Amino acid sequence: MKRMGSLVFAVLVGVGLTLTGCSSSSDGGGGGGTSAGGGQAKGKIGVILPDTKSSVRWESKDRPALEAAFKAAGVDYTIQNAEGSADSMATIADGMIADGVTVLAIVNLDSDSGAAIQQKAASQGVKTIDYDRLTLGGSADVYISFDNTKVGELQGQGLVDCLAGKPANVVFLNGSPTDNNATLFTSGAHSVVDKTPSIKVVGEQAVPDWDNDKAVTIFEQMYTAADGKIDGVYAANDGLAGSVVSILEKNKRAGQVPVTGQDATVEGLQNVLAGTQCMTVYKSAKEEADALAKAAIALVKGEQVSTDATSKDDKGNRDVPSVLLTPKSITKDNVDVVFKDGGQSKDEVCTGQFAAICTAAGL
Structure with a gap:
C-alpha cells in the first residue's frame, strides 16, 4: 500500500x-x-x-x-x-x-x-x-511510562523498612536483562539498599524474559548457595515474588523473609495481605x-x-x-489504594482463605 x-x-x-x-x-x-x-x-x-x-x-x-x-x-x-x-x-x-x-x-x-x-x-x-x-x-517520538527508577527506589525502601534495621543478608532477583526497565528498577533499589549499613547483598541474578518458572529454579539455587542464610529478597515484580515465596514456603520460612514486588497483581496483593510479601508497587x-x-x-x-x-x-x-x-508503594496498611483506584477488585482479592485476612485488615 x-x-x-x-x-x-x-x-x-x-x-x-x-x-x-x-x-x-x-x-x-x-x-x-x-x-x-x-x-x-x-x-x-x-x-x-x-x-x-x-x-x-x-x-x-x-x-x-x-x-x-x-x-x-x-x-x-x-x-x-x-x-x-x-x-x-x-x-x-x-x-x-x-x-x-x-x-x-x-x-x-x-x-x-x-x-x-x-x-x-x-x-x-x-x-x-x-x-x-x-x-x-x-x-x-515519545516515551510513555512510569518513573522506573522511582519504582526501584520504592522497592528498595520497602525492603529496608520491612527489615526494620536488623542486620540482614539480602539477594536481588532482577527482571529480564533485555528489559531497560529492569535495569532502572535494580538501579533505584540499589541506591537505597546499598547505603543501608545493616544490609549486605550476598547474591544477585537476573531472570531471563521475566520467566516465573525460571525464577523458581534461580532463587532455589541462590538459597542453597547461601545455605539458607537469606533474610530479605528484592524481587523485581509480583510474579518473581511469587516464585520466591514458593521456595520460602518449601523451606518453612514464608512470612519470615521480607520480599518485594511490583504491579499490585491479585496474587501480589494476596501475598502482601498474608504477610508472605512485604510490599508491592502500584502503577x-x-x-x-x-x-x-x-x-x-x-x-x-x-x-x-x-x-x-x-x-x-x-x-x-x-x-x-x-x-x-508516579508509582505508589503498597503495603498491608494501604492495599485499599489499589481498590479505590480500580486497579484490582476487592472481591477478586478478598476471596477464599483471604476473605478473613481482608476483614482483619479492615478491608
Missing part, C-alpha cells in the same frame, strides 16, 4: 456522528465511538503488547484500559500481543503498517528488535511510541493507558505531544521526550 506523505484529517461537525473502526477478528482490536469534540483524525493507532507470561497486567489491565481510552476518543485502533516472540512482534508490526496504522506503540521485548521495528515504521511515515519500556537505540494501568491514548491521538492529528520529562537513551545518544507517571 502506498502511504500518503502527510497526515490528512477531517473535521466532523455536530454531535452523534460515529466513527466506525476497523477491527481484526482475533486480536481484540477495534475502534469507533463518538468523538466528544466533534473533530476526528483520519488515522489508525496500533499497539503491540509484549506477552502474557511475564505479568498478567498486559491483558487483564492494559488492554481493557487502552480499549476504553481509544473508544472514548473515537479513534480507529488495533491491539495485538506478541506472546513473548520478537519475530512475532516484527510480523505484527509489518501487518499493522500494511493495514494503515499512522501511529504505532510497542512494548519492546528487547531494544534491538524494538529499534528495528521503529526504523521500518519511520521509513513508512509512521510515528512511534515506546509504551512502558524505553527502546535503547530506537527512534520513538495504574488506566493512568498509563490514558497517557498513551492522549499521545497517540495527538500524533494522529499531527499535534505536539505534551510531555513532562526526558529519558536518556545512551545507546542512541539522545534524550527522548517522555511522560513519566
Whole structure:
C-alpha cells in the first residue's frame, strides 16, 4: 500500500456522528465511538503488547484500559500481543503498517528488535511510541511510562523498612536483562539498599524474559548457595515474588523473609495481605493507558505531544521526550489504594482463605 506523505484529517461537525473502526477478528482490536469534540483524525493507532507470561497486567489491565481510552476518543485502533516472540512482534508490526496504522506503540521485548521495528515504521511515515519500556537505540517520538527508577527506589525502601534495621543478608532477583526497565528498577533499589549499613547483598541474578518458572529454579539455587542464610529478597515484580515465596514456603520460612514486588497483581496483593510479601508497587494501568491514548491521538492529528520529562537513551545518544507517571508503594496498611483506584477488585482479592485476612485488615 502506498502511504500518503502527510497526515490528512477531517473535521466532523455536530454531535452523534460515529466513527466506525476497523477491527481484526482475533486480536481484540477495534475502534469507533463518538468523538466528544466533534473533530476526528483520519488515522489508525496500533499497539503491540509484549506477552502474557511475564505479568498478567498486559491483558487483564492494559488492554481493557487502552480499549476504553481509544473508544472514548473515537479513534480507529488495533491491539495485538506478541506472546513473548520478537519475530512475532516484527510480523505484527509489518501487518499493522500494511493495514494503515499512522501511529504505532510497542512494548519492546528487547531494544534491538524494538529499534528495528521503529526504523521500518519511520521509513513508512509512521510515528512511534515506546509504551512502558524505553527502546535503547530506537527512534520513538515519545516515551510513555512510569518513573522506573522511582519504582526501584520504592522497592528498595520497602525492603529496608520491612527489615526494620536488623542486620540482614539480602539477594536481588532482577527482571529480564533485555528489559531497560529492569535495569532502572535494580538501579533505584540499589541506591537505597546499598547505603543501608545493616544490609549486605550476598547474591544477585537476573531472570531471563521475566520467566516465573525460571525464577523458581534461580532463587532455589541462590538459597542453597547461601545455605539458607537469606533474610530479605528484592524481587523485581509480583510474579518473581511469587516464585520466591514458593521456595520460602518449601523451606518453612514464608512470612519470615521480607520480599518485594511490583504491579499490585491479585496474587501480589494476596501475598502482601498474608504477610508472605512485604510490599508491592502500584502503577495504574488506566493512568498509563490514558497517557498513551492522549499521545497517540495527538500524533494522529499531527499535534505536539505534551510531555513532562526526558529519558536518556545512551545507546542512541539522545534524550527522548517522555511522560513519566508516579508509582505508589503498597503495603498491608494501604492495599485499599489499589481498590479505590480500580486497579484490582476487592472481591477478586478478598476471596477464599483471604476473605478473613481482608476483614482483619479492615478491608
